[in-house]
Amino acid sequence: MSGTRLSFVLVCALFLLTGCNETEQTTSDGRISLDYWVLFGGGDLGYMQDIVQDYNNSQDEVYVNIILQDFDDYYTKLVTSVAANRGPDIAVSHAAIVPELVNQGLTTPLNDLAEDVGLDFDSFYENLQEAMEIEGAYHAVPIDSHPFIMYINSDLADEANLLDEEGLPIIEETPEGFRQFFMDAMEVHPDKTSIAIPTNGHDVYRWWWMTYFQMGGTPIFSDDLTNPEITIDQExxxxxAEYVLSFYGEIIPMHISDPYETFQSGNAFSLFTGVWGTGIWESADLPFVAVPFPQLFEEEAAQGGSHTLIIPIKEETTDERQRAKMEFIEYVSDNGLEWAEAGHIPSKPEIVESSEFQEMPYRSDYANIAPYIVYPDQTIYQSPAETDISRSLDEIMAGRLTPEQGIESMINDLEVTIR
Incomplete structure (x- = not known):
């Protein structure tokens, strides 16, 4: 959603605020009461609820009310509620959306608050730290990174002799070797889907993004919040796009209706998606390994996002309440080990390097790519740009446009978007 579209939301969607009045500022026993909006679903929500409960039980001065909002209209409701001074005290935001919220003046700068409670932004992965800093100020605290990875059915891979002694896939780290790995799986399991991934949508975008940056691609936009230039390397x-397309038809069936179900039912050798699948497959008792994509080209790069916590602005607040909000945010970021149960990578290297994390199954197999995630550019046009890119990639993978035509169409759409 662009800055213009967010402004439109402010004017046209205030009806969504019905029933969104602020709760009392204190509880019946005198604790500061804070509303915390989240957009999580599935297993993620349960892990976050546990963290909030642990925080509430850890002290007797602050009580955090976790409030689940529907994902589909989460940001619309967040923007309209904050603009009307009825927003939450703390909220989850994807890192890619934070620049839009900052540009609308809806977030509190966190530098001074962080220093006040002892939260050090240098304690986060460097690429995450850079992603949080917008025009010289931090407006969000990252609680994880969630990269795009591969899930492989370990039983099927073992039958095809495609696992090493440690149970990890044997993949030659070249463009050709990567393709051959899945071709070898097809030879042994011709009745199985070799790679479960849709022909269109976000997962194709994620795969292309990672491949583009591994090939040495330049940022999509120049570093400018509201007036960026398009700096994508068209060639x-x-x-x-050509490399991703080469898998469709021969290795990837066209138009898979439900990649998740295909993999969970044991009918797919592999699935390409985000790390949120780890907790799902664990609970399903599915035999699998979870691994990052290998470096196939010149640069080590991965695709991924980050859940962050922000403090929306409020006209009337106190230093005590602001500090309480920041202390809770620090608590969540420090409890990355518990949040990692959902499959995410903690935002702090110290937690990832701990023996407790390294002993967790699956997560430690892909956590090493956290420093190499290329986060979206800090511009208000990232959301519509993602739509532009995905739409063009959809046309390419479906065979309606050649890669050259699709990328040219993509760049034309980006030009219109930032105009």
């Missing part, structure tokens, strides 16, 4: 963008 590399085409090459990345």
């Amino acid at each position: 590399i963008a085409v090459e990345a």
Whole structure:
């Protein structure tokens, strides 16, 4: 959603605020009461609820009310409620959305508050720290990174002799070797889907993004919040699309209706998606390994996002309440080990390097790519740009446009978007 579209939301969607009045500022026993909005679903929600409960039980001065909002209209409701001074005290935001919220003046700068409670932004992964800093100020605290990875059915891979002694896939780290790995799986399991991934949508976008940056692609936009230039490398963008396209039809069936169900039912050798699948497959008792994509080209790069916590602005607040909000945010970021149960990578290297995390199954197999995630550019146009890119990639993978035509169409759409 662009800055213009967010402004439109402010004017046209205030009806969503019905029933969103602020709760009391204190509880019946005198604790500061804070409303915390989240957009999580599935297993993620349960892990976050546990963290909030642990925080509430850890002290007797602050009580955090976790409030689940529907994902589909989460940001619309967040923007309209904050603009009307009825927003939450703390809220989850994807890192890619934070620049839009900052541009609308809806977030509190966190530098001074962080220093006050002892939260050090240098304690986060460097690429995450950079992603949080917008025009010289921090407006969000990252609680994780969630990269795009591979899930492989370990029983099927073992039958095809494609696992090493440690149970990890044997993949030659070249473009050709990566394709051959899945071709070898198809030879042994011709009745199985080799790679479960849709022909269109976000997972194709994620795969292309990672491939583009591994090939040495430049940022999509220049570093400017509201007036960026398009800096995408068109030639590399085409090459990345050509490589992803080469898997469709021969290795990837066209138009898989439900990749998740295909993998969970044991009918797929692999699935490409985000790390949120780890907790799902664990609970399903599915035999699998979870691994990052190998470095196939010149640069080590991965695709991923980050859940962050922000403090929306409020006209009337106190230093005591602001400090309480920041202390809770610090608590969540420090409890990355518990949040990692959902599959996410903690935002702090210290937690990832701990023996407790390294002993967790699956997570430690892909956590090493956290420093190499290429986060979206800090511009208010990231959300509509993602739509533009995905739409063009959909046309390419479906065979309606050649890679050259699709990328040219993508760049034309980006030009219109930032105009």
